[in-house]
């Protein structure tokens with residue numbers, strides 16, 4: 001995909017176009033609004049973000065301002081900017097609805113700051129934000145170019161709080177891309193008409209401006225990869241409940257086979273505390289707890305001890321943070337995998353509906 005629509009009912013970059021289908025590269029940037037408390041100032045900022053997103057995702061030539069002016073573009077992508085599958089999805093953090101802008105009454109009903117969960121070791125430098133922008137594209141230079149363009153046009157209005165870049169593997173050798181623990185990740189995502197029904201907020205109790213939006217969870221999860229590489233394949237597979245080579249559930253033969261928990265009530269084949277069984281017990285009562293995961297790998301180099309600082313940018317979309325993400329997260333609290341992963345940052349955000357057309361801007365219903 002070379003271009004994704006910028007206008008419409010929902011922002012692009014969430015369900016693109018299939019549930020585990022995503023561009024190969026991402027940059028996730030959380031910002032704080034630093035321009036004061038003016039509501040008009042916030043609206044100007046959202047208009048600017050909309051204009052930049054609209055222009056960058058469409059691609060094309062930037063104006064030539066002449067040799068004595070600061071150039072309109074960095075030219076990182078050359079003079080004719082390709083869209084390159086870029087999506088720019090903007091989300092709002094709970095703090096945007098604090099006293100500063102007088103928007104408390106318009107806050108999405110279920111939006112709050114991400115709480116710490118047991119086994120988290122959260123670093124304030126990697127947490128929350130007034131806004132979160134997720135850039136996704138087919139190449140890292142397109143992500144860089146878009147982040148730099150946004151930085152340039154929003155200077156003085158927003159200040160980056162944290163930023164992480166990620167990538168997703170091509171099929172190796174087939175099917176869904178693999179995470180850095182070597183397992184296919186995204187296999188059991190809801191597909192077809194199920195996905196929109198679990199993701200988009202259409203709830204009369206939510207503010208009118210928020211209809212068609214979605215709640216986004218970002219969890220920055222370090223993987224202790226050196227430690228993981230010393231674990232037997234058998235133990236790795238029982239932790240997930242799937243085969244590492246094919247991605248098949250332990251009671252199946254190919255990646256997309258559905259596990260049959262009714263036939264295995266005691267967990268002799270797929271352990272009761274395996275990741276997939278805890279995450280989705282596949283009962284009637286837990287069906288509405290499913291979510292769309294759209295995660296990426298990150299690599300931040302090495303830590304002070306020379307260990308690889310790499311892991312998972314877990315990103316999930318849902319209608320209801322408590323009914324979906326938090327319920328599943330609570331079930332996963334003591335899963336065996338926790339010895340090999342270390343959540344350190346992220347946040348909760350509300351991704352509003354897209355700008356309807358060229359005359360509209362993101363979050364216009366707030367004002």
Ligand code: HEM
Pocket residue numbers: 179181183184185186187188189219221223240242275276277279280290291293312314325328329332341
């Ligand atoms: C499934 C990895 C964290 C929710 C899976 C699968 C893998 C995986 C390999 C199986 C393939 C698939 O269906 O995608 C990981 C890793 C994590 C992590 C490495 C942390 C580093 C989480 C978290 C949640 C979560 C924090 C939500 C709270 C799910 C769900 C499924 C799943 C809902 C699908 C289960 C099913 O429907 O069968 N995960 N996951 N995962 N994971 Fe995770």
